[in-house]
Amino acid sequence: MSVITSTWVERDGLLRSPLLERYHVTAGFTTRTQGSMGGSVFSLDEQDRNRLALARGLGFETVARVRQVHGNTVVHLDRAVEPWPEGDAMWTDRTGVLLGIAAADCVPILLVDPSSGRIGAAHAGWQGTRLRVAQALVRALVGAGSRASGIVASIGPSIGPCCYTVDAERAELVGASGQGAHLRQRPDGATVFDLWTANVAQLRDLGVESIEVSRICTQSGGHDLWSYRGRDPDGRYGTQLGFIGRRG
Numbered sequence: 081m082s083v084i085t086s087t088w089v090e091r092d093g094l095l096r097s098p099l100l101e102r103y104h105v106t107a108g109f110t111t112r113t114q115g116s117m118g119g120s121v122f123s124l125d126e127q128d129r130n131r132l133a134l135a136r137g138l139g140f141e142t143v144a145r146v147r148q149v150h151g152n153t154v155v156h157l158d159r160a161v162e163p164w165p166e167g168d169a170m171w172t173d174r175t176g177v178l179l180g181i182a183a184a185d186c187v188p189i190l191l192v193d194p195s196s197g198r199i200g201a202a203h204a205g206w207q208g209t210r211l212r213v214a215q216a217l218v219r220a221l222v223g224a225g226s227r228a229s230g231i232v233a234s235i236g237p238s239i240g241p242c243c244y245t246v247d248a249e250r251a252e253l254v255g256a257s258g259q260g261a262h263l264r265q266r267p268d269g270a271t272v273f274d275l276w277t278a279n280v281a282q283l284r285d286l287g288v289e290s291i292e293v294s295r296i297c298t299q300s301g302g303h304d305l306w307s308y309r310g311r312d313p314d315g316r317y318g319t320q321l322g323f324i325g326r327r328g
């Protein structure tokens with residue numbers, strides 16, 4: 081089992097995963113440079129245009145999305161469809177489909193099974209992590225014929241254990257899900273939920289062997305990222321997109 085720590089790099093204003101790109105996929109995370117990609121703060125038209133520009137810039141027609149609800153439903157997408165189906169993970173075995181997960185602290189989890197070409201993406205905030213959406217996505221790929229041990233996974237930029245404190249109620253729900261090992265007490269008394277180690281453990285428990293953690297925190301990792309927790313004093317924040325696709 082290998083857990084590779086951050087190999088992510090910034091290129092053309094985008095954060096990229098060289099590990100995933102080694103397997104002939106286009107994979108990464110947007111920054112403020114490309115503008116907001118989702119959520120309810122910026123205008124929907126503007127975000128549509130930003131997603132379209134991103135897709136075209138990467139050599140795709142559009143971005144395939146799901147309507148994220150902090151659950152663990154996995155959707156199989158052969159192409160982008162409207163209206164977006166409800167779910168927090170999606171996968172495809174088609175080329176030319178760019179999967180996009182909106183996140184501004186929640187964890188984007190990007191997967192590729194190099195032997196079949198199947199790719200997947202999941203959205204795991206504290207709720208999705210509690211509900212094990214990453215495992216639901218791996219099971220969907222395995223159900224389609226992938227071997228878990230052949231899947232390569234990357235945990236993208238998201239709020240890190242440096243910043244992600246939870247209240248007692250959330251901590252109790254996390255503990256009840258069997259993931260209390262990923263809760264830690266800080267010296268100041270606050271409880272931290274480590275979304276990165278929790279999702280690594282979920283992937284590892286299903287047999288995924290090659291896992292990379294970007295270790296880029298959206299709240300403390302730099303001003304070129306939006307963070308819901310670290311939103312501007314005026315309360316506005318944008319939403320990035322974690323993306324993965326195989327060009328045809």
Ligand SMILES: [Zn+2]
Pocket residue numbers: 239240241242243244297298299300301
């Ligand atoms: Zn941080």
